[in-house]
Amino acid sequence: xxxxxxxxxxxxxxxxxxxxxxxxxxxxxxxxxxxxxxxxxxxxxxxxxxxxxxxxxxxxxxxxxxxxxxxxxxxxxxxxxxxxxxxxxxxxxxxxxxxxxxxxxxxxxxxxxxxxxxxxxxxxxxxxxxxxxxxxxxxxxxxxxxxxxxxxxxxxxxxxxxxxxxxxxxxxxxxxxxxxxxxxxxxxxxxxxxxxxxxxxxxxxxxxxxxxxxxxxxxxxxxxxxxxxxxxxxxxxxxxxxxxxxxxxxxxxxxxxxxxxxxxxxxxxxxxxxxxxxxxxxxxxxxxxxxxxxxxxxxxxxxxxxxxxxxxxxxxxxxxxxxxxxxxxxxxxxxxxxxxxxxxxxxxxxxxxxxxxxxxxxxxxxxxxxxxxxxxxxxxxxxxxxx
Numbered sequence: 001x002x003x004x005x006x007x008x009x010x011x012x013x014x015x016x017x018x019x020x021x022x023x024x025x026x027x028x029x030x031x032x033x034x035x036x037x038x039x040x041x042x043x044x045x046x047x048x049x050x051x052x053x054x055x056x057x058x059x060x061x062x063x064x065x066x067x068x069x070x071x072x073x074x075x076x077x078x079x080x081x082x083x084x085x086x087x088x089x090x091x092x093x094x095x096x097x098x099x100x101x102x103x104x105x106x107x108x109x110x111x112x113x114x115x116x117x118x119x120x121x122x123x124x125x126x127x128x129x130x131x132x133x134x135x136x137x138x139x140x141x142x143x144x145x146x147x148x149x150x151x152x153x154x155x156x157x158x159x160x161x162x163x164x165x166x167x168x169x170x171x172x173x174x175x176x177x178x179x180x181x182x183x184x185x186x187x188x189x190x191x192x193x194x195x196x197x198x199x200x201x202x203x204x205x206x207x208x209x210x211x212x213x214x215x216x217x218x219x220x221x222x223x224x225x226x227x228x229x230x231x232x233x234x235x236x237x238x239x240x241x242x243x244x245x246x247x248x249x250x251x252x253x254x255x256x257x258x259x260x261x262x263x264x265x266x267x268x269x270x271x272x273x274x275x276x277x278x279x280x281x282x283x284x285x286x287x288x289x290x291x292x293x294x295x296x297x298x299x300x301x302x303x304x305x306x307x308x309x310x311x312x313x314x315x316x317x318x319x320x321x322x323x324x325x326x327x328x329x330x331x332x333x334x335x336x337x338x339x340x341x342x343x344x345x346x347x348x349x350x351x352x353x354x355x356x357x358x359x360x361x362x363x364x365x366x367x368x369x370x371x372x373x374x375x376x377x378x379x380x381x382x383x384x385x386x387x
Contacts, residue, residue, distance in 0.1 A: 026052040027063075027207045034200075036071075036151075037181035039174070041188060041198035041215055043222050048204040050187045054078065054156050057185060072151025072183070075101065077141055084141065086130035090121055093129055094144050101148045111147045118169070119143035139166055146173055153177060155186040171197065191219045195300035216300030217243070220357040246352040250289055250345045253323065254279040255359050257341065266362045268332045270375045276328040278343045280354065282318040289315055289353065291326040294342040295334075296358070303339065303373055309348065335375045336366040 002008055003019045010018035027049045034040050042050050055061045057068055058076045084093045094115055098108035116125060119140040121132075129137060145153060174197050177184060188194055194201055194215055201218035203211040203225075211221045224245040256277045259265045268274055276293045292307030308315060308326060318324055340358040347353060366375070 025207055027056070030207075030209055032202060032209070032212070034183060034185065036183055037178070038199045039178055039184040039186075039197050041186060041194035041201040042204060043188070043191065043194055043201060043219065044204035044210075045226070049207040050204050051078070051156055053204065054154050054185060054187060058154055070152060073101065073149070074152045074154060075145040075148050075150030076154040077138075077145045078154070078156045084129050084137070087128055089127055090125045090129055090132070090140050094140070097144050098148060103148055115143045115147045118147070135166070142170060146177065150182060152183045152185070155184070157187050157189065191222070192301050195219055216296070216358070219300060224355070243357045244355065246345070246354040249284055249347070249353040250280050250282050250286060252278065252280050252343055252345060252354045252356050255341065255343045255356070257360060257362055266360075268334070268362060268364045270332055270334065270364060270366045271377060272332050273329060274332050276341065276343070277325065279323060279325045280345050281323045282320050284320045286318040288348050289318060289324075290346040290348055291315070292344045292346060293328050294344070296340050296342065297373060298338045303334065307346070332364060333375050333377075334364045335370045335373055336364050336368075337373070338363050
């Protein structure tokens with residue numbers, strides 16, 4: 001990087017005074033292996049090298065050092081605006097993309113009705129794409145990318161501009177691609193989506209791989225990193241296969257799940273009352289510390305979370321060295337699955353004092369096979385209607 005544009009010229013002229021350029025590595029020492037049919041989620045703060053990584057995999061950028069090996073046809077949906085000619089209509093751009101991908105026009109004509117149906121552009125399909133909204137644009141681009149039979153699909157945060165209906169449709173399509181054995185690399189700031197879709201995930205920080213493995217663990221690490229950057233942490237250590245972070249103003253000493261008799265349990269029945277008990281110690285004088293709990297399912301997706309501030313309970317002042325205990329009691333309205341419990345102590349403004357991810361694993365046992373995550377108490381009435 002040059003301080004001034006003229007320094008580029010002065011550098012090649014002998015005996016001239018100029019500022020020496022500095023180096024900036026967008027990516028450094030990145031080693032990843034993605035198997036065929038695997039879905040890899042890429043997360044990380046802005047400027048961490050996520051988009052650069054995908055552009056190198058696509059062949060848009062060449063690495064300064066190292067190499068990328070890919071096998072199979074790549075379809076990419078990168079930054080909004082890439083790949084479409086703004087003066088062409090949506091229909092023309094679809095066929096243009098097919099030609100770029102090496103697909104005969106007859107092949108594109110065969111899949112075009114599916115692209116049209118998925119994108120739902122309607123009468124605007126024959127209008128120039130420069131007239132499209134960002135949502136219409138990305139719907140058409142995504143529909144085109146997934147219908148050219150890619151063996152590798154690369155998506156860079158493009159789905160963030162879609163509405164909820166389109167996002168749900170895309171999730172179902174991702175799951176279909178997974179079943180078909182299509183390899184998918186996608187960047188997303190939607191951490192729940194990363195947990196739900198990914199087989200593995202990678203956390204990029206300052207151009208390097210900071211974590212690589214199970215999506216739930218990687219996302220927990222990322223969340224901890226974000227909170228640490230907001231307020232530097234004095235205590236951040238790995239425990240029990242999960243992540244712990246906070247500024248150390250208080251420390252969680254114990255957490256437990258107990259039934260109505262006060263006995264510790266790890267198997268819950270739907271509808272039964274359950275209590276989450278959290279015990280902590282103040283490491284310094286505290287004013288209204290907040291205690292919270294968070295339940296995630298086996299994919300790491302947040303199911304339910306609350307804390308004393310949300311529930312309108314003020315703990316008040318706690319002196320350094322003093323211990324305090326908080327109990328959250330509610331009916332178990334979860335379906336038959338495995339879950340984890342995360343507990344935390346926080347400042348009133350939300351900064352973590354001590355956050356412990358997945359401190360307890362538990363299961364909900366039920367003879368009924370109810371769909372979804374919530375198991376509502378349901379009363380069914382019916383009557384026969386005669387003419």
